[in-house]
Amino acid sequence: MSYKIVDLPKPERITRMIDRMFDHMPEIEADRAVLLTESYKQTEGEPVILRRAKAFEHILKNIPITIRDEELIVGSNAKTARGCQVFPEFSFEWLESEFDTVATRTADPFYISDETKKTLHEVYKYWKGKTTSELATAYMAPETLTAIEHNIFTPGNYFYNGVGHVTVNYAKILKSGYKGIIAEAEAALKKLDFGDEDYARRNSFLNAVIISCKAAIAYAKRYSLLALELAEKETNPERKEELKEIASNCMNVPENGAKTFFEACQSFWFVQMLLQIESSGHSISPGRFDQYMYPYFKNDLDKGLITYEKAQLLMDCIWVKLNDLNKVRDAASAEGFAGYSLFQNLIAGGQDRFGVDATNDLSFMCIQATMHVRLPQPSFSVRVWNGTPHDFMVKAAELTRTGVGLPAYYNDEVIIPALISRGLTMEDARDYNIIGCVEPQKAGKTEGWHDAAFFNMCRPLEMVFSNGMEGGVQVGVKTGEVENMTSFEQFYDAYKQQMNYAIKLLVNADNAIDAAHAKRCPLPFLSGMVEDCIGRGKSVQEGGAIYNFTGPQGFGIANMADSLYAVKKLVFEQKKFTLSELKDALKHNYGKGEANAANIEGITALIAKQLKDSGVTINRDVVESIYNEVKKNSGNADNNVNSKYVEIKELIDEVPKFGNDITEVDEFARDVAYTYTRPLETYKNPRGGIFQAGLYPVSANVPLGAQTGATPDGRYAYTPVADGVSPSAGKDVKGPTASANSVSKLDHFIASNGTLFNMKFHPSALQGKSGIESFITLIRGYFDQKGSHMQFNVVSRETLRDAQAHPEKYKSLVVRVAGYSALFTTLSRSLQDDIINRTEQMNF
Amino acid sequence: MNWYDEIKGRIFNIQRFSIHDGPGVRTIVFLKGCVLRCRWCCNPESQSREIETMVSDGKAKTVGQDITVREVMQEVIRDMPYYRRSGGGLTLSGGECLCQADFSAALLAAAKDMGINTAIESTACMEFDVIEKLLPYLDLYLMDIKHMNSEKHKEFTKRDNKLILENAAKLAVKAKKLIIRVPVVPTFNDTEEEIGDIARFAAGLPNVKEIHLLPYHRLGQGKYEGLGREYSLKNIEPPNREHMERLARAAEKTGLYVQIGG
Structure with a gap:
């Protein structure tokens, strides 16, 4: 052509x-x-x-x-x-x-x-x-409804809407x-x-x-x-x-x-x-x-x-x-x-x-x-x-x-x-x-039932620390008290058990919703345009299509990879602290309290920012409603900053993180991703197809992060979890090629429902012919290493100003400096100003 | 095990995903130690061969590390997929990589064995037999010529330009590819006459077809403070776009291809 x-x-x-x-x-x-x-x-x-x-x-x-x-x-x-x-037949x-x-x-x-x-x-x-949602609820196991209520996963999309x-x-x-x-x-x-x-x-x-x-x-x-x-x-x-x-x-x-x-x-x-x-x-x-x-x-x-x-x-x-x-x-x-x-x-x-x-x-x-x-x-x-x-x-x-x-x-x-x-x-x-x-x-x-649910990989780890209990309710399985775990294998195995159980409930939820759609809302108009519905004499909802899948998406891989790796290194290899001490530190949100006022404000600002980035207009009402939501989820204020917790957090921060092209960590992350992708593909849906994993969050990593407590990777409670297969925000500090190399080491083939890798760039990094060429090289190089998807957020100077004010959130932001690109937050203040001023003269 | 694997040198930085110092996507290894003391130098921490302490963002940071070729190449090889796609590779910068000629030659040889492009960014201010050690493994020599007037050269860099100009003539014949680069520094060499002089000299060199005019920037200023040193160019402004274009036009009269920036 x-x-x-x-x-x-x-x-x-x-x-x-x-x-x-x-x-x-x-x-x-x-x-x-x-x-x-x-x-x-x-x-x-x-x-x-x-x-x-x-x-x-x-x-x-x-x-x-x-x-x-x-x-x-x-x-x-x-x-x-x-x-x-509106579509009342669904909900x-x-x-x-x-x-x-x-x-x-x-x-x-x-x-x-x-x-x-x-x-x-x-x-x-x-x-x-x-409605389909009422029927789906009736079809679900009580354990499944409990898991949904406790935000282990969120099948809301098809639960309340058409597919x-x-x-x-x-x-x-x-x-x-x-x-x-x-x-x-x-x-x-x-x-x-x-x-x-x-x-x-x-x-x-x-x-x-x-x-x-x-x-x-x-x-x-x-x-x-x-x-x-x-x-x-x-x-x-x-x-x-x-x-x-x-x-x-x-x-x-x-x-x-x-x-x-x-x-x-x-x-x-x-x-x-x-x-x-x-x-x-x-x-x-x-x-x-x-x-x-x-x-x-x-x-x-x-x-x-x-x-x-x-x-x-x-x-x-x-x-x-x-x-x-x-x-x-x-x-x-x-x-x-x-x-x-x-x-x-x-x-x-x-x-x-x-x-x-x-x-x-x-x-x-x-x-x-x-x-x-x-x-x-x-x-x-x-x-x-x-x-x-x-x-x-x-x-x-x-x-x-x-x-x-x-x-x-x-x-x-x-x-x-x-x-x-x-x-x-x-x-x-x-x-x-x-x-x-x-x-x-x-x-x-x-x-394909592609967007079948959000599965938060961090929540089963919380279940490990709580022996499956939450608010007096048995949400996960009983994997034993962490205080009694003596090896990393034992701890990791408990995580896998919690994952397997949660995945099974997720399948239960999706299949119930699937059956409800077939029963109450088959779609004849759509089905006429999908093979082989006419030949089989049934709608896509009843299995009329040639290829049938269910693809719920897992997210938080980077958090879980970094968390489990930190536990392995600090608790079991270096013996810097015990699981019991870690549990305590997590409970106290690394000394930040279960969330104090300042913390709530910080979280609110962060969420508002992320929503703005995804195109939502932020006004006072919006900010207020986020604030109330965060406050609601944050429990009682506790201002007792305990130096022990802070110390644990500092030790964790020192441990190498996913996203820096460190082979050992990246291979570990690959294995952690399998805890979701492998069990999932063993299940079948009612249309005669199988489950296949996706690894992407849409923008759910922000609101669902607000439902997740502190994690052992040093992430504070209620803050966003990692986005797609991307490294945790600010944890990849070795530049775009290092970050891409790390992500490419995950198995993108088994996640056949798609993976999502987000990168942030400043417009300067794409300036001129050489900027465009090197950008293409980056995509080509990532794809040569068998990455599946890449998208780019080209950030504005407003973002750069925000990055100056909150460098901790922008540790992986790439800017073009002189003859090279560099991480914005590693540059001196005066140089940052220089770049911001330079941007203002640029026009694309 | 290769002959060069365990050769040691002193570097202070490895910069990945660089695109302006040679073709394609490159990794730049910055070597410590330089023969000149250019007042505008944006890497003042590169000048001394000694390991130093520099304050950066309020924190003391050690500048300089001794490292083997094998260790450097472990880092360089990580971006292989990007070199392959873009014809990129390894660039040695500094400092002056000729100050550690055996180490530099070993790095370049290792890169050639990996099948990637090699370049150095250099003053060429060194005895030619030292430079020759690198040439068998070098695809591109990015050579600085800062001024044609030897006295002014000495005033701003602490060395005259005699050896540099002699070497330029030799490299034009012996290097696989030579590109001349000029840091354009106000109050030093930013007149059309001065740039024109350098361009005429470059155009007279056999095989040289390209000259880069690199506008002065003050990105290194903070580092002088961090090292407890005085920045003597405090009061000069980076040349603006129009001026750079004027200088480029002056240089183009020689028939050379002129590029602003690297």
Whole structure:
């Protein structure tokens, strides 16, 4: 595949569209919930899959539709831009109880009118006892519910919401439209025999698919008519023509195959948005957009029907629209996924099914679109392999340099073999894309359940110290009092036992939720676009997909590696203190007290900072609510600073830490990660697939860290735990290559649900051609050592100022000094000032 | 076991992920001891061959450690994946690596055996037969020429430039690749005439095609205080961008490729 690079300027229309989109607070709307409930009331007693299809049909027929100013790609889930619908079939109690705080809460606030509150209050009466979350709770073992209550793991995502986390077969809809899916379902219906043992299931499912697809087609036609209506009234002749073209597009797609690139864009969009009306699952990921859209672009280009400018504009419009979709989450989840993010992961580059590089014109234009819109959506990613053109790496690096934190870089050389090890065919593995944050899957064939829970690896260690007890409740297993442990092996074995037990409960929770979705919320519209649901005659929730996984993500590896290593060295090898003394020091938070006022403030500031970094607007209310939360979790104030505790902490701080390219420590970390990844892969889910571990935290390492006491790596209670597979913040002090080398020593293949490695850079480190080249070298070098994923936070001078004030939090921040890059906090104050001042003259 | 493994030398720093002193991503080993005493030197702790104590951020820090080639290379080899991708490698800096010529030659030989690129950043102010010890293992010689006027050279560096200029002529023929570098220091050599003189000399050297103008910075100032020494250039400002570009244009007249910065 050859490519042409055309760097086009940002269209003014895009600036205006974005300004309008962000000129108000996002709002919660009730239309979907009302229509869903109306339909459900009419279909009591029918097969659930048909009830779902009929409800989808009823919603699409009646939900208000709107075409926003200057839009070329139309279709909105809410009347107001960035507004959201709600999904009471999954859960509703949390929203009802948060009605009065959702507009003022810490993370991702939403406006909700009194009228909407009233309407939803009425609607919710119907749903009591009918939700997936209620059924899932009923399915779970009591021990599991106890573990969830004690924050050993958090399966909240699918517990309270739809699953999402899927890439459907977009190419198929672009090519043959929903007409094609309907024809497939009808053919399968014809093959049914009245004598088939599974006639009932297949027949209902296939009819549900047909109803859903017809509903989607009819919905698009509503837009066609609306566009015509608006065209009638339009006085600007240019816009009039545009509206007529929109009307024509929506008349043809997604019913039929797309004839042009413009139609393909519109067809893509209907698929993307409708999936998010059917269910509330996030991470509905467009995947390999540059691949499935290319034939339409090429065809138009060859026929002279399109210019690069027009194609770029249409792509920019899609990028903007991806930010129009929104979702309200419960307060705790909102913190875990801070930044209104829907994680619609769109990926460019990489190789094709046959192992040939697939980078094309659109791959570059995807990067360009992200540069134009500079918004969180899509979660933009690039695939990198040994055959990736250098031009493409340079273009991606230029995007990184803009400071938007995109793209994320993925390594084909790890992900493809990892997927093959999980049973994908070579061709399917080569065609992977990323779901949500970092989770690979084969589009249109997979139900990956990728974000199945947050598993905090620090909590089982707390269980070791408390012999499984917490607040008078048996949460973990009994592994004996630490006072009686005489060898590191014994201690480590106790940790493994606590891990194994917690992992088993996690599996119990996920499988209960999984079964509840299959029972109460199978999704016929989605299932029509995932193989082999039609062939098997069942939804993805019931195991219709070819590849099935459950992927809960562990985090806190660096904390556990450093903790266990410190225990090994200081308690058992050097005998500096006993486990009993350590237990006491942990309980007293290394002499800081169980949390005193100053400590609470410090923690609050830290959390607020991290939320800000992830895109949350921080105001006084937000800070206040974090403060109260930290205070609530911190117990009684204790100002007795005990020098013994401080001494223990100092000894711990001296022990080598993960992230510094020290072979012994890094190999130890690799082993610690196995305590999560290995037991997990022995379990099965109800859809006929296996569990596979991910090692990434989204942004949950901050709020879940606030639920975790002090750990033996010297981490204070309630502070964030380490992020993904990255070293603990500030513990990697030997520069970016050392940090990358350490992380690469973990086994990224077994964590086939994805690993996440975050690095911070100052823009100066990416300055000029040599900066870009060395940055690419860093990625290439990490990937050569079989790291799976890398993303970069290019930090601003505000951050540098903060780093001067709080150097302990920024020990691994890299800046370009003179001819070299260095760790910011190791530089003298005057030099730091010099660099900050220098930054102010820089413009990117 | 290689012949060079146990050869010892004295260094004061190893800097990974450096990109401005030779091609690609590099590890720079800073050797202790120098023949010159440049007033602007940004590594004053490198000048003396002795192990010293320097106060940095309120803490006393020992500067200098004796180390074997094997130990240095254990650190250097860690970034092998990055050298491989970028054509990078090892750069010796200092101080003046020629002050420890046997150790330097051994480090470079070890690097060549690892298959990575080698460079030195050097004043070349040493008898040529000493310099020759390094040349078989050296891919790139980054050589400083600070001033064409011998007296002014001596005033600011404590040594005249006679030996340096003689060696430049020899290195132009004998080194695999030679790049001339000029630290541009206000009040010392920052006029178009002075830079032009150096560039003309460099352009006259056979095989030399490239000159780097390195703007003076005060990043080393704090270290003088840390060593209890006086920083004699306190009152000068780093040259601004426009001025550097003017000087670059003056140097370009000679036909050389001119680069601002390393």
